[in-house]
Amino acid sequence: MTTLFSYTIPVDDGAAPNPFDGLCTLVICKPAIRRVANEGDWIAGLGSKNAPSGDLSGRLVYAMQVDEVLTMEQYDQQAPKRWPFRIPDLTSKDLSRRLGDCIYDFSSGNPKQRPGVHNLENQKTDLGGRHALISRQFYYFGSKAIPIPRHLGGIAHQTQGHRSEANPPFLSPFVE
Numbered sequence: 001m002t003t004l005f006s007y008t009i010p011v012d013d014g015a016a017p018n019p020f021d022g023l024c025t026l027v028i029c030k031p032a033i034r035r036v037a038n039e040g041d042w043i044a045g046l047g048s049k050n051a052p053s054g055d056l057s058g059r060l061v062y063a064m065q066v067d068e069v070l071t072m073e074q075y076d077q078q079a080p081k082r083w084p085f086r087i088p089d090l091t092s093k094d095l096s097r098r099l100g101d102c103i104y105d106f107s108s109g110n111p112k113q114r115p116g117v118h119n120l121e122n123q124k125t126d127l128g129g130r131h132a133l134i135s136r137q138f139y140y141f142g143s144k145a146i147p148i149p150r151h152l153g154g155i156a157h158q159t160q161g162h163r164s165e166a167n168p169p170f171l172s173p174f175v176e
Contacts, residue, residue, distance in 0.1 A: 004171045005033050006044040006155040007162035009061050011052060012142060013099065015117040017045060017062055020096035021085055024064045024138035027075060027101040027129075028118055033162050034129030041066045042174065043133070046156055047145045058156055059145035063174075064135035073106040075132035088116035101132075 007030060014020070016029035026034060026043065033043060044063050047056020070078070079086050079102040088100035103116035104127065113123055148156050155170050157163060167174075 002171060003037070003041045003164050004044065004155065004167040004174055005037060005041065005162050005164045006046055006157070006167060007033065008048050008158055008160075009045045010048050010050070012045070012047075012061050013117065014095065014142075015099045015101055017043075017064065017138075017140070018086065018099060018101040019062060019138065019140035019142075020099070021083075022136065023083065023086075024062065024135040024140060025083075025086065025101055025132060026064070027072065027086075027132040028103060028122070028126045029129075030162065031125055031129030033164075034131045034133055037066050037069065037131070037133055039066055039069055042171070044155055044174065046148070049158055051143075053143035056143075056145045057158060058148055058153070060139075060141060060148050061145045062138060062140045062142075064133070064138035066133050067136050068134040070132045070134065071130060072104055072111070072127065072132055075134075076102055076104055076106045076111075088114060090115050 018025045045061040047059040047061050049055045049057035086100045086102040089097045103114045104111040
């Protein structure tokens with residue numbers, strides 16, 4: 001059964017989700033969603049009333065349908081060949097390269113955090129998600145988030161965490 005997850009993004013900085021180069025990934029933050037989401041599920045990132053770009057409450061920042069679910073270790077192993085641009089390069093002039101979300105190096109067994117958008121304070125949350133969610137079918141609006149239609153208002157909330165159990169009636173109209 002397909003699930004629709006919805007959550008509020010307090011700050012959309014381009015790292016989680018990471019919507020660059022024709023791929024949208026969710027690899028850091030949102031550990032509860034990343035632990036349970038499956039291929040085919042939808043994730044809706046909703047705007048915050050306190051977003052740095054202004055009040056985005058009641059708006060859709062992004063939506064992605066999960067195409068692939070990998071462990072974070074598999075993501076790290078595959079990134080150099082499949083998605084080298086997902087490994088952060090803090091020296092790049094291209095913002096999307098600095099915001100790479102493959103920030104954990106598993107090559108020595110225990111994950112080591114690469115320099116990137118998160119620091120050691122985020123490690124427990126990031127690694128608690130266990131999975132990397134990958135999408136090629138996504139819609140990203142960022143600071144130009146679009147209003148959620150009235151009939152889909154039930155997926156919107158301004159609380160911490162995510163919704164999924166209350167969203168089944170909205171799945172089909174959301175996808176449409």
